[in-house]
Structures are given as structure tokens and as C-alpha cells.
Amino acid sequence: MDAERIRFFLPEEKKEEKHAADKEKTYELIIVGGGPAGLTAAVYSARKAIDTLLLTKDIGGQILLTQEVENYMGYQYIGGKELIEKFKQHVQRFPVAMKEKTEVVRITNDEKTFTVETRDGESYHAKTVIIAAGKRPRPLNAKGEKELVGKGVTYCSVCDAPLFSGQNVAVIGGGNSGLTAVVDLIKIAKKIYLIESFPSLRADAVLVEKAERSDKVEKFLGYEVLEVLGRGRVENIKIKPKQKDETKTLPVTGVLIEIGLIPNSYLAKDLVKLNDFQEILVDCACRTSVPGVFAAGDVTTVPEKQIVVAAGEGAKAALSCYNYLLGLR
Ligand SMILES: Cc1cc2nc3c(=O)[nH]c(=O)nc-3n(C[C@H](O)[C@H](O)[C@H](O)COP(=O)(O)OP(=O)(O)OC[C@H]3O[C@@H](n4cnc5c(N)ncnc54)[C@H](O)[C@@H]3O)c2cc1C
Structure with a gap:
């Protein structure tokens, strides 16, 4: 029944059509983010015939x-990449304008419209906005870290652990993500230094047991990372116990940072209310503190x-956005 209705207002030739973002018009809705929340919002808005633009850094989040x-x-x-491909194909069957590789830096409002500004200096306009910008990995903010990202420093153990086969690595973070990385690395790395700033590990017991059973793993609990060192690639890290003033240098070629995620709410920090963890406050209908601005997901x-x-x-x-727009019509 539903499928029939969609075919009715989406002719066959339009289903795969790409719709370009238009700076001149005022959309009914701009969705920020192309992860599960943003892509699902796009399908639902298209099914309600809401004129929608989706702006996102990437598809998949x-x-x-x-x-x-x-x-x-x-x-x-299902593999992560396969699931994203299925989400993407689903959205592409609907007439949603989409712009990828676009970072939204700010959303402002006047009486009737919202202006969505991007890193490349463009502005787009809409009557409503859904913020579905998810989360990003938290950096350590250690000296040298930023310069060596992609040169031995990584925030995605799942993606990059295989690159460190036969090497000495440091995993930073004693939660589930950190310990999952350690367990994966036991099979391939030569030596794994596990560094956690708290005096104990916070991961599930089953992961901790697996890590502790391996003689490849050496733990440094209650330590902080002072510096990532290397000329062009990671060569060492400098660590220090939180309670003492002595430093240790560990010879590693990989630093896998797994210390949690931060919400990408910076683009709306001056617009909507956030909690102490920088998450956007929403009610049970995804409404934020500003009428016309909705938020979804992580x-x-x-x-x-x-x-x-x-x-x-x-x-x-x-669907909340649809009801809001009905009130404006
Ligand atoms: C390693 C890992 C494994 C996981 N495994 C699972 C699992 O097995 N099962 C499960 O259910 N969940 C899993 N999760 C959690 C799950 O991936 C998230 O809960 C989910 O992706 C959240 O969806 P989202 O759309 O809210 O945000 P995200 O997936 O974070 O997507 C946010 C989107 O917004 C875009 N964006 C961000 N900032 C901006 C900006 N300023 N301008 C424009 N676009 C922007 C991003 O590019 C991205 O497209 C895992 C997470 C991680 C990190």
C-alpha cells in the first residue's frame, strides 16, 4: 500500500536522480548529518513530500x-559498509537534495527562517532544521598527537588495527572500546601497552580477562600520556603516573586512542540548549529548546x-517536523 503511494508521487525516472543544493531557495527542511539518524529523517521527510536538503560531512557517520x-x-x-550502502540507496530513491563533504559550522535564525552556514562559506535557508550530527572521537590533546594523526595516531582501532601487524603499539583507554582494540591486537601486534588514566579498567570483565591472559599486554593504570613523539611517523610515547613526577618513554609505532566520543553540537551551541555533556536537549518528540529546530540520534x-x-x-x-510545518501552512 505504502509502496504504491510512493510510486504515485515519485515517477520511475526520478528515483535515482541527484538533486543539487540550492542556495537561493528556502527549503522546508534542512537535515544536518548523514548517519543513521539523518538518513532516516530524510526518507521520512521525503515520504511526507517535505522539500528537504541534507548537508553532511559524510554518508554513514x-x-x-x-x-x-x-x-x-x-x-x-551485516558489514558496516554494506549497511551504509543500503541506507544510501534507500535515500536516493527519494527526491532529497543532498550535499556531501560539507561541514555545517553555525545555524542562526531570524523570525521566519533558519540560516545554515558551512565551512566553505556557503549559506542555506530553511523553515525548519533537524540536527543529526552525531558524535566524533575525543582527542587526548597530548603534545604531538595532532601532527601525527594518520601517521601512527588513530582514533579508529576497528579500521586501523590491521595496519600495526607485528609492531609495538599503545592503546589509550581502558573502557570497552580500548579493551576491544587490545583483544583484536593480541592476534596481530608484537607488544601492546594499555594506558588508562584511572587506577582500574572500566571494560566488561570478559574483555579484561582476555587482555590479562596475554603476555603481549603490559598495563599502565593511573598514567597519562604527555607526548607522542616521532619525525614524520610515531616512534615513541611519553607517559607519566598521575601521582608522581617521573616519565617513561615507550617505543611504539602506533597509538590507538579510544577515550570516548563527543557530540557534534558545536554548530548549534548558540542556538539550542545543551546539557553538561554538550548533548542537545530534546523532548520525546525530538523538539529542541527552539521551535522549528529538531534533533535526533547520538x-x-x-x-x-x-x-x-x-x-x-x-x-x-x-514526523515532528511535518506536524510543525502543517502549523505554519
Ligand atoms: C566503533 C563503533 C562501533 C559501533 N558499533 C555499533 C553496533 O554494532 N551496533 C549499533 O547499534 N551501534 C553501534 N555503534 C553506535 C552507532 O554507530 C551510533 O549510535 C550511530 O551511528 C549514531 O547515529 P547518528 O546518525 O546519530 O550519528 P553519526 O553516526 O555520528 O552520524 C553523524 C553524521 O553527521 C555528520 N556531521 C557531523 N558533524 C557535522 C557538521 N558539522 N556538518 C555536517 N555534517 C556533520 C557526520 O559526517 C555523520 O554523517 C558503534 C559506534 C562506534 C564508534
Whole structure:
């Protein structure tokens, strides 16, 4: 029944058509973010015939960092890249204007419209906005770290651990992500230094046991990383116990940083209310503190950061936006 209705207002020749972003018009909706929340919002808004523009840095969001997914309904197992491709194809069947490789830096409002500004100096306009900008890896902010990103420093163990086969590496972070990285590296790395700033590990017992069973793993609990050193590539890291003033230098060619994620709410920090963790405050209908601005997925205060939750919130945000637009008409 639904499929028939879509075919009715989406002729066959339009289904794969690319729609360019238009700076001159005022869209009914701009969605920021091309992860599960933003892409699902796009499908729902298109099905309500809302004139929509989606602006995003990439298509896929955190799923790009995920090798396999075992908890998205309908698939007992699916690779991260395969799931993104399916999401993307789904959106492309609808007439949604989309601009990738675009970072939104600021959203402002006047009485009737929102202006969405991008890093490359462009501005787009809409009557409503859905912010679905998700989260990004938290940096250590150690000396030398920034300069050596991609040259031995990585924030995605899932993607990059295989690059360190046979090498000495440091994993920073004693939570589930850090310990998952350690367990994966046990099979391929020569030596793994696990560095955690707290005096104990915070990961699930099963992961901790696996790490502790391996003689390749050496733990430094209660230590901080002072500096990542190397000429052109990582060669060493300098660490220090939090309580003492002595430093150690560990010979590593890889530094895998797994210390959590931060919400990408910076683009709306002067527009909507955030909580203490920089998440956008939303009610159960994805409404933010500003009428006409909705938010969905990991960037919000909604608990449980999962693909299925983000997708569901994206759907809700689009339907709330539809009801809001009806009130404006
Ligand atoms: C390593 C890893 C493994 C995971 N494994 C699973 C799993 O197995 N199962 C599961 O359910 N969940 C898993 N998750 C969590 C899941 O990926 C997230 O909950 C989900 O992706 C959140 O979706 P989102 O759309 O809210 O945000 P994101 O996926 O973070 O997407 C945000 C989107 O916004 C874009 N964006 C960000 N800032 C801007 C900006 N300023 N301007 C324009 N665009 C912007 C990004 O490019 C991206 O497209 C995993 C997460 C990680 C990191």
C-alpha cells in the first residue's frame, strides 16, 4: 500500500536522480548529518513530500568506523559498509537534495527562517532544521598527537588495527572500546601497552580477562600520556603516573586512542540548549529548546547510542517536523 503511494508521487525516472543544493531557495527542511539518524529523517521527510536538503560531512557517520553490525533489525549480521550502502540507496530513491563533504559550522535564525552556514562559506535557508550530527572521537590533546594523526595516531582501532601487524603499539583507554582494540591486537601486534588514566579498567570483565591472559599486554593504570613523539611517523610515547613526577618513554609505532566520543553540537551551541555533556536537549518528540529546530540520534540527550535508536529518532524528528510545518501552512 505504502509502496504504491510512493510510486504515485515519485515517477520511475526520478528515483535515482541527484538533486543539487540550492542556495537561493528556502527549503522546508534542512537535515544536518548523514548517519543513521539523518538518513532516516530524510526518507521520512521525503515520504511526507517535505522539500528537504541534507548537508553532511559524510554518508554513514559512525558506521564508517564499524566493521560488523549484529543488532540492526532485519539483518542477523551485516558489514558496516554494506549497511551504509543500503541506507544510501534507500535515500536516493527519494527526491532529497543532498550535499556531501560539507561541514555545517553555525545555524542562526531570524523570525521566519533558519540560516545554515558551512565551512566553505556557503549559506542555506530553511523553515525548519533537524540536527543529526552525531558524535566524533575525543582527542587526548597530548603534545604531538595532532601532527601525527594518520601517521601512527588513530582514533579508529576497528579500521586501523590491521595496519600495526607485528609492531609495538599503545592503546589509550581502558573502557570497552580500548579493551576491544587490545583483544583484536593480541592476534596481530608484537607488544601492546594499555594506558588508562584511572587506577582500574572500566571494560566488561570478559574483555579484561582476555587482555590479562596475554603476555603481549603490559598495563599502565593511573598514567597519562604527555607526548607522542616521532619525525614524520610515531616512534615513541611519553607517559607519566598521575601521582608522581617521573616519565617513561615507550617505543611504539602506533597509538590507538579510544577515550570516548563527543557530540557534534558545536554548530548549534548558540542556538539550542545543551546539557553538561554538550548533548542537545530534546523532548520525546525530538523538539529542541527552539521551535522549528529538531534533533535526533547520538547528538541528543536520548540515552542508548545505537544505530536502531538513532534511526528511530530520525524518523520521529521528521514526523515532528511535518506536524510543525502543517502549523505554519
Ligand atoms: C566503533 C563503533 C562501533 C559501533 N558499533 C555499533 C553496533 O554494532 N551496533 C549499533 O547499534 N551501534 C553501534 N555503534 C553506535 C552507532 O554507530 C551510533 O549510535 C550511530 O551511528 C549514531 O547515529 P547518528 O546518525 O546519530 O550519528 P553519526 O553516526 O555520528 O552520524 C553523524 C553524521 O553527521 C555528520 N556531521 C557531523 N558533524 C557535522 C557538521 N558539522 N556538518 C555536517 N555534517 C556533520 C557526520 O559526517 C555523520 O554523517 C558503534 C559506534 C562506534 C564508534
